[in-house]
Amino acid sequence: MAANVPLTLESDDRSKDLAEAGVRPPRLVRIGTRIRRGLPRTALALLCGVLLALSFPSVGIWPLSLVAVAGLSLLTHGRTARQGAWTGLVLGLVFMLWLLIWIDVIGYDAWALLSVAEALFVALMGAGLAIVSRLRFWPLWTACLWVAQEWARDRVPLGGFPWGRLAFANTSSPFTPLAALGGAPLVSFAVALSGALLAAAVLALRTREGRERSGRLGLACAAGAVVAGVVGYAIPLPTAGTTAGGPAYAQIGVVQGNVPHAGMDFLGRPMQVLDNHVAATFDLMNKVDAGKLPQPQLVIWPENSSDVNPYNTPEAYAAIMQAAGRTGVPMLVGALVDGPDAQHVMNEGIVWDPKTGPGAHYTKQHPVPFGEYVPFRSILMKYITRLQRVARDFYPGDTTGILQVGPARIGDVICFEVAYDGIVHDAVAKGGRVLVVQTNNATYEHTDQPDQQFAMSRLRAIEHGRAVVIAATSGISAVIAPDGSVVQRTQLATQDELDVRVPLRDSLTLADRVGAAPEWALSLIGLGAVGFAVWTRRRRSGGDADSPAERSEATTA
Template sequence: MVLPLDPGLRAGGGGSADAGADAVPARAAGSWLSRRRAVVRAGLPRTGLAVVCGVLLALSFPPYGAWPLSLVAVAGLSLLTYRRTPRQAAWTGFAFGAPFLIWLLAWLTVIGADAWLLLAVFESLFLALMAAGLAVVSRLPGWPVWTACLWVAQEWARDRVPLGGFPWGRLAFANTSSPFTPLAALGGAPLVTFAVALGGALLAAAALALRTGARTRSGRAKALGAVAFALAAGLVGYAVPLPTAGTTAGGPAQADVAIIQGNVPHAGMDFLGRPMQVLQNHVRATDALAARVAAGKAEQPQLVIWPENSSDVDPYTTPEAYNAIQQAVDTIKAPILVGALVDGPDPQHVQNEGIVWAPSNSATPGPGAHYTKQHPVPFGEYVPFRAVLSKYITRLQRVARDFAPGTRTGILQVGPARIGDVICFEVAYDGIVTDAVDKGGRVLVVQTNNATYEHTDQPDQQFAMSRLRAVEHGRAVLIAATSGISAVIEPDGSVQQRTKLATAAEIESTVPLRDPLTLADRVGAAPEWTLAVLGLLAVAAGVATAGRRRADERETTPTKGPVRDGQQH
């Protein structure tokens, strides 16, 4: 900011030279402070509105699920950053992002308030950078399109860095049961985000047109046009077909499945209780299902899904656990996908696995093919920079051994079904789920353990992600959770069955097995990269345009020279 010269410096004279030398800096300092206070006071309403918009965006996510608020929040941020300076807009973006993410990620308080606030504040920096870009592109023709591209670019970066990224809070995950949802089948979660952001930005453009030209025909026409395009962005999804029937190209068209939710002793960080307790819960629930099948009260399942951590001890090294699982498999007379932590490649590592366990009368009884989780969670399943950080953060010692990441996609044959297995938070990452479908998964399985976050919003937020994946890939999604939410989701995203939290439960269902790939599967990450790059190019164009404009202004501004004989030179 360039401040006008203090009047005392222009006037000269008045008092001794020493007195003037002392007074001028004091007056200049006072003037600067007063002006800074005035700037801060003037910006408070804008900051307050940004906070409100951030809270509205948080309310658009589960468990509240008020998805139209995501449009309102995007429109609000677009208006607050419209033709502001990048610095002003960056602060507005941070004031928007911090309350949004603090609210959304409140479930992390289970781990610690420091982890919750640090992650929320750090992730808010991505939104601050995006907001600075919004201010730049708001001076370009077609700025609502570039605004939507920048939302995709922001999510692209946040989904990948640092330490593999953290995809929570994507606009698409607030719109898993909205008119925008079917667009996932065309371009995945990034296309849903783009459409939502475009709709919000167009609503902002309509508001601006009304504000500047409400009494003119052209102003009203611009506003109506922006609203019409916003409606089109939302309604176009209804034209996307979402087939749900099973196909036979890769095997049977359907499979009878059972999902076991055995429950845990208690929620929180120490959900496991005593060793073998969680495993015994799942064995008992499976035995109860087998008894109902034998009595003719339930259909014989062709495969059974147990959740992540359903075996709370390594079944390979614990004979009691091995025998308990084999007994349950033989009793139900169907293969079980078991979730277990097993010893890793060295004493410092463990592996989070889904293991196919076959009955004793099969060709290859016992544990067989397995999938190892590819994306362990930083600070939850492994500690980055352990040698340094553990000296200062003693709580990290609770993660006694790091999880070793897997290197293969989770394609497993379980009974008649070729499944694509993903474990817990992996459902949030586009590439992992897409690979599972591209490499032959005919139904998606999400093995998860949400018991740590049982009494928080996290299970509902993760459940919503699974609904989007069903539409994106045209696959039924089977969720098996230790204590909920377990569910069967149809390929069109509709929920066939779901369980309650903190209960033992069992789901039986006949699910379609599908082979065709959606357009989103075929194009992969291309839409995301394209939209993100377009957003960044728009920022570069905006910066270049602003630079040329400033240069033109300098050239056209007359230079004031010394005045001689009444003439300026």
């Protein structure tokens, strides 16, 4: 009989009639039915991806991150792993494509490939959320899986890409103070837990059986979501720190020289960016001479502030010496210098003394794939000719950026390194009394990227109880207090200078002391919950991955 059924997409009623008649519908009919029934959930997943993207800068409506987490929890609750993976993939694709649109400056292919790669982690998490949703206390396991997903994206592939962590959408929310206890992972955990508890409250209140008990459960979950959100207010922010015999403050000047134009070719002619920073330094000192600003004790230039190698370009060396002589204090200069061989360069922050010239330096440890080096160069260069623009690969450093610049022992991190927990943690744990972020965002000047990176720096200030000094070629340069408040900041695409009295700290927050332990613990708990749920289900179903009820459900969604 089945052979006589036409291969058309029939209505759900027709499919039911066939089932009642003992006829198995053709495969095309079954697929069409599943697609139609899954469309509403797919559309809601897409909406949740948009809401999650809007929670990040530059829009920055952080409560939407809770709504997105709650939405994904509802959409995956009670579903099969395959359905959860699809829902997570849809949300992840929309979210990442929106969040990372600024990468289209490099190329639409790079933007699409990175977004897909990042979305795959969210898809895996979606499968995990569906699996643990049948366990008791599932909101807790849901929050742990969010941390596990971010833990994985922070590390693989090619060293990871941690953009889009829930913590980075909550750098000025009630959850933010939790960073001082467990770093960015604890903030992400609390946001995810609050969102999952909101979802649990909705599910409980929708239950028709045992309305009184369900009502109490729903109210309890809602109360738990509120508690997870406001517990941060009970955490004292590190507004006062200790010093170990060194000066308690340093007067720091920050120079933003600007670039000729934004985009991949921001440098313009050789020496132009360097000349801009020399001119801005002279402008800073003219204001000091006029009594408008205090005399700085050190001056910070941004990443790539010298657009030519000052070690082998006499004109560049002389220009930096002239600027340093004008300030009369040590400067931190950003420059690209020759690497260990002809194929490599190094991205460095160089301490420049006004009398003796260049001294100690820090080499960026985490170059950006495809932007600062080309993985699998010998293969990819044959097919993607645009990669020829990255003529030489950046050689990674292997030491932490602890540098003595005048009276301040700084922890230097360069550009995207501020997104990586371990690099920033080491810069503080190994003696940095103030965090310095040298960055060059000129490539992404008219996008959301500078605001997104700026938000990360605010979170780092609270996480480590350190002032953060940002020096950017074309903005955003800023000084952020240890409590995350913005003391001063510049605008994009301008030449500007800052001159701020910055606190120097030696005390460590709890997050500094525990390091990555909370992230590992929460991730392992989440993965362990998935393993336990799979084992329990297999034992109950006699070894089948899905129970008969779950297989039946999979045919209807």
